[in-house]
Amino acid sequence: MQRTARLAVIAAALLLGSTALPAGHAAERGAAEGENVLVFSKTAGFRHDSIPDGIETVRQLGEENGFTVDATEDAAQFTPENLARYDAVVWLSTTGDVLDDAQQAAFEEYVRGGGGYAGVHAAADTEYDWPWYGQLAGTWFDSHPAIQEATVRVEDHDHPATAHLQDEWVRTDELYNYRANPRARTHVLATLDESTYDGGNMGEDHPITWCHAFDGGRSFYTGLGHTKESYAEPDFRQHLLGGIRYATGAADADCSPPDGAEEPGYTPIFDGTSLDGWKQAGPGSFELNGDGTMTTTGGMGLLWYEAKEYPAYSLKLDWKMAGDDNSGVFVGFPASDDPWTAVDNGYEVQIDATDAEDRTTGAVYTFQSADIAARDAALNPPGEWNAYELVVEGERLRIYLNDVLINDFTNTDPARSLTDGYFGLQNHGADDEVAFRNVRVKELTPPVR
Structure with a gap:
């Protein structure tokens, strides 16, 4: 079952430095040869009892729709040579840390060579220390309420995973909340209507299914599929089939995020063109670069x-x-x-490559180090972009780096208060060059004291 075509694609991509599969190539090959799909269901955390039903469903879908299916929980199969046999890998309710470094590298190479990924349900509860995987999946799991009935609202009827559905799809499942809204970087296919069930925490925009082109490959994810009963439902089976066919390249779909997509609830306060609303305190400045970014100049200022x-x-x-x-x-x-008012009365979330642990990236400067292992796993090196989310509620400050929680700090100093709600960016000095972009803020409800 060796797929020489896939090997050729990967080899060409590596040789040429390409990160994209030629348009239509996978679909044309699939039409001639049929697709091969690998179902991967290894768990290192919670294990869903619906996994056997899911595997059998994918096998049946393959028999009915002309693609072959292998299933494994053996991570040793994640080698370049073995992955090259498959058009897509379905991560079926995987949990925890399931691949070692070499296996992760092989899967990254596979996707960059044009391979497909289809994540089902707990695939978002997987590999929290592998930032690339979080970006491939779209986001990570946060929490869930009890299994209950809810309304799924379909946004895109052109994708093969949702083309058969009505605008409202009422079904019973375990409904995930996610650490971050994936809308800004993926194409959302369907959302949950939180008014129709109890326990949602993402508000009016709660994606549950999405897709995107990522790092040369194709990614589809659905948060549905917790229950055994799901895999007997015709609508869910068709939903899963459409996602797999997109992941293999057998079905075309526009999975690009909309132009100018923004996360609902967030207000852009720096869009790259203006510093309206901002004020420089102290020496130095921030220079607008004309590409949507600004860079620190001189200092020390704020x-x-x-x-x-x-x-x-x-x-x-x-x-x-x-x-x-x-x-x-x-x-x-x-x-x-x-x-110096900010230095003496506020808290600094540090950006620095090599200082002491309580003074380097992710630290609350001199007060509390980040979780260094989590920080190092999430951190992109100098020369690459990183994303911070700082959540301030009462006297609590949580710091997320590339969607990973790396610091959870609570102020106990009566001379300081996080409820004084101003924030700013430091320009440290003439020898320091740090760029910023996409600054946006969402107002939260202060906790009851």
């Missing part, structure tokens, strides 16, 4: 958002160091034209 005070909020931004540079995001300080 560019702080003066336009509005947020006592409780989620602040998201991307940052990139040129090398061993220094900057930070200050939170919880009162309005002032003196940058």
Whole structure:
């Protein structure tokens, strides 16, 4: 069953440095030869009793629709040579850390060579220390309420996973909440209507199924499929089939995020063209680069958002160091034209490549180190973009790096208060070069004291 065509694609991609499969290539090959699919269901955490039903369903779908199916829980099958046999890998309710470093590298190579990924349900509860996987899946699992009936609202009827569904799809399942909304970087196919069930925590925009082109390959994910009964439902079986056919390349679909997509509830406060609402305190400045970014210049100063005070909020931004540079995001300080007010009265979420653990990236500077193992697993190196989310609620500050929680800090100093809701970006000095982009904020409800 060796797929020489797949090997040729991967070899060509590696040789040429390409990250994209030629348009229509997989679909044309599949029409001539049929697709091969690998179902992977290894678990290192919770194990779903629906996994055997899921495997049997994919086998039946393959028999009915002309593709072959192998199933495994052996991570040793994740080698370049073996993966090259398959057009897509279905991660069926995998959980925890299921691949070692070499196996992860093989799967990354496979996707970059044009391979497909179809994640089902707990595939989002997998490989939290592998940032690339989180980006491939779209986001990670956060929590779930009890199994119950809910309404799924279909946004895209052109994708093969949702073309057969009505605008409203009422079904019973275990309904995941996610750590981050994937809409800004994926094409959302369907959402959950949180008003129709109890326990949702993502608000009015709660994606449950999405797809995207990623790193040369194709990715489809559905959060549905917890229960055994799901795999006997004709609509869910067709949903799963459509996702697999997109992942293999047998079916075309537009899975690009909409132009200018923004996360609902977030207000952009730096869009790359203007510093309206911001104010520089102290020496130095931030230089607009004309490409949607700004870069620190001189210092030590602070560019702080003066336009509005947020006592409780989620602040998201991307940052990139040129090398061993220094900057930070200050939170919880009162309005002032003196940058030392933020130093003396607020807290700095540090950006620095090589300092002590309580003074390097992800630390609350001099107060609390990040979880270094989690930070190192999530961190992209100098020269690459990283994403921070800082969640301030009451005196609690949570720091997410590339969607991974790396620090959870609570202020107990009566001389400081995180409820003073100003925040700012540090320009540390002439020898430090740190760029920022996509700064946006979402106001949260302050906790009851």
